[in-house]
Amino acid sequence: MGALFLTRDDGSPAAARLHARLERSFRRQGFGAGRSATHNSHRITCFAPLSGGVPLVHADNAGNVIAIAGTVFYRSRHGRDALAPLLADLVADRLNEPALWGSFAVVAGIRGAVRVLTDRCGTFHLFRSETPAVVSSSFLAVADALDSPAVDADGVRDYVFHGAAHGGLTVLRDVRLLDSLRAWTFHDDGRVSGRPRPMPLPEQTADATTPEAAAERCLAVLDDRFDALARLGGAGLDTALSGGYDSRLILAMLRRHGTIPDLHVYGPEASDDVRIAKAVCAAEGLALAHVDKAGRPLPDPDIYAAVVSATLEAFDGTPNDGVFDSGADLETRLARCHDGRLALNGGGGEVFRNFFYLPDRPVSPLAMQQVFWSQYDPAAAAPGFDARGYARRFAARLAADVGRGGDAGTVRRPLPRPVVEAVYPLTRCRWWMGRNASVNNRLGAAVTPFVDAEILATTLPVPLRLKNHGRLQAAMIARADPALARHPSAYGHAFDAPPPTRRVLSDWATFVRPPAVRARTFRLKRQPPVPPPSLAPERVARVLGGPPEYMPRFFRLDRLCEPGQLNRAMTLELLFRRLNAAA
Known part of the structure; x- marks a missing residue:
């Protein structure tokens, strides 16, 4: 902090x-x-x-x-x-x-x-x-x-x-x-x-025959970490509860160590996360705070610029979601860590699952870029954008993240499957989630307990067949807290039973989709025809003091329709004006 x-x-x-x-x-x-x-x-x-x-x-x-x-x-x-x-x-x-x-x-x-x-x-x-x-x-x-x-x-x-x-x-x-x-x-x-510094990057998978056996190994490391967290006491901890695996595992581990944190859930009333979190808490006798951040009204236009600028400063310029919102994001994050409480985040829990939904075989860094980091439309870039060159440079950085160099030839050289698993914590978590965790720590105490080198040493070698369909993480929840595991999830089933056939078939539909096909998926998605109210052109213009000047050099803003991407582009516009940066 x-x-x-x-x-x-x-x-x-x-x-x-x-x-x-x-x-x-x-x-x-x-x-x-x-x-x-x-x-x-x-x-x-x-x-x-x-x-x-x-x-x-x-x-x-x-x-x-x-x-x-x-x-x-x-x-x-x-x-x-x-x-x-x-x-x-x-x-x-x-x-x-x-x-x-x-x-x-x-x-x-x-x-x-x-x-x-x-x-x-x-x-x-x-x-x-x-x-x-x-x-x-x-x-x-x-x-x-x-x-x-x-x-x-x-x-x-x-x-x-x-x-x-x-x-x-x-x-x-x-x-x-x-x-x-x-x-x-x-x-x-x-x-x-x-x-x-020492960092485990296993080349071979470990010998584990069942999800339960692998779960015991993983829980042994988590027990050490959550014992230390539990000593802070329930009143000193805050964590989310949603419909997924990660928040359920955090709560299960804290209850396993004898403490109950403050719980919250974000989202609309009818969302799966809110519906399931409320059902779990009602059944277990737990208090739950519900906040619909997206439903908060926007500030009056006369003060919107001040709210956005305050968020830019508090969130250190480049937060993951941008800064054009009602101010609810900053408000709720501060609330989570008030009075010295430690805010827990389940991000990174995907280390216990097959995060990229890839089959059990080597994958090249360039294919990894296609699988996950192609969620954009090259046509939204300004004229002259070299889409292939950008993808290769990104893949080279990804290869370097997992110790495979960063030269041009590296990007097409397949990574051993356990090293592919390391791409999630060492690329996705380090750069994307690390930015979010860093922002949270500016506000107060905050930690993401699943992104931990000692936990990676245990989870990265686990055979992929045990991680598929959430089997390993479900087994961990069931062993840590059987009562929590019995409740439904946003995946359509409880965590104390094998995944149903419909879940398995749905996952395999993604496993078998080639990387080159997955790279084009984003372009087929229907984007909103108009920006959300927080990004309405007249509101943005009042914040900026005029039309965008920096971002048109990098993007065709009329084609940058995905709200998160547009928010981040306008965030950079505001940031570069604040810094008087040279483009």
């Missing part, structure tokens, strides 16, 4: 001006006063979360210092209680990686250098620029530090088409993400080095 930045501090006026510039950016984003610590030639500044609290900073008697942004657990300790033991182990060079988890960034000044690391799965993002030399949990802060921010075309396309820039890119050329799979050292002489 909270935020931080790291700069060099040589005592010069230029260093002081840079520090002041960054602090102004954080104030504009809504943060209070930061707490700074100088370590040799570096300065670390940490901020409390937007929902309130204190910065997480600690110094030992030898002059070593540690600052944390995000939500960290170490050796079963959480937050402030984890600072001293974590710093001591870093100083002694005995970091216990399996015992370090959550969604966080650690910046520690130790002897003659500053060490920087995040959670290994990258669910907390750190941004970096080289000129000036800045590392920060805030994209907006690094962007504000640049004298001449320049737009990155592929970063823009990634964000608009896929909800987040991928492969370490951002929407600006001079801002990149630090690789979470390396532990970074910023030396006093200005050098920056990084060493690899």
Whole structure:
């Protein structure tokens, strides 16, 4: 939770001006006063979360210092209680990686250098620029530090088409993400080095004969994590309950460890998620808060621009869904973490399932791009867009995510099937879900417990036949909490029985569809003929102060009809105007 930045501090006026510039950016984003610590030639500044609290900073008697942004657990300790033991182990060079988890960034000044690391799965993002030399949990802060921010075309396309820039890119050329799979050292002489951190990428599947046997192995790792969460108490936790697997598993694990969190569900009254969540809670005697965010009325046009701009600042410029809404998204996220509560998110639970609905055989990075990252119409891009070149570059970044290089030949080379499974956590979760988790941690404590390197070590090798049709995750729910498993789901069946034939046949209809065919599916979908009220041209024009200027260079806005993509495009239009970016 909270935020931080790291700069060099040589005592010069230029260093002081840079520090002041960054602090102004954080104030504009809504943060209070930061707490700074100088370590040799570096300065670390940490901020409390937007929902309130204190910065997480600690110094030992030898002059070593540690600052944390995000939500960290170490050796079963959480937050402030984890600072001293974590710093001591870093100083002694005995970091216990399996015992370090959550969604966080650690910046520690130790002897003659500053060490920087995040959670290994990258669910907390750190941004970096080289000129000036800045590392920060805030994209907006690094962007504000640049004298001449320049737009990155592929970063823009990634964000608009896929909800987040991928492969370490951002929407600006001079801002990149630090690789979470390396532990970074910023030396006093200005050098920056990084060493690899352990991350399981199995080439072979494990020996598991039944979903129940695999479930026991997975639950053993989850038990360690949820025991630590349960110690915070039910009043200190908030999580969703929907009609799917992931939220049901979170609730099952918490009840298995003797605690009941605050529960909420989002969506219209008649939606499957709301209907099923209410039925489960009524049967189990659980309280449930229901909020229909999409049903909230839009603010008066006279104040809409202020609401949208406040969301842009609080959500750090590039949230997954864009910023043009009623303000309900920011309001509900803040509500989840008020009074120091920790907001749990079931995102990433698909590691226990066949997320991409692919058959059990090797798949190339380019085919993976076709399967999942082709949910856009190339005709919506501006003239001159090289659709094939963009797809190849994206596939090369995907290959690099799973340690397979990033050259042109790599994109057509099939990945072993267990490595294909790793694409979900190391590409989808790291870049897309990591952006969302990072935003949540600006507001307060938040964690996605299923995206965890130790959990991946157990789940990635599970034979695909046990993951298909949700069999593994259903078995986990049934073993963790048989009562919860007995209730219906949005999949048309309860989780304590085998998936029905209709579910199996429906899944196989996707399994057998070739990647090239799946790549064209989006173009066949009927899009809304007019934008939603939040994106009505007259409303957007009042927010922007005129018609779009940046986005027509990348997109044909009359063809960009999918509401999420249009929202993100207008979000970038507002962002680039705020930064006075060069296209």
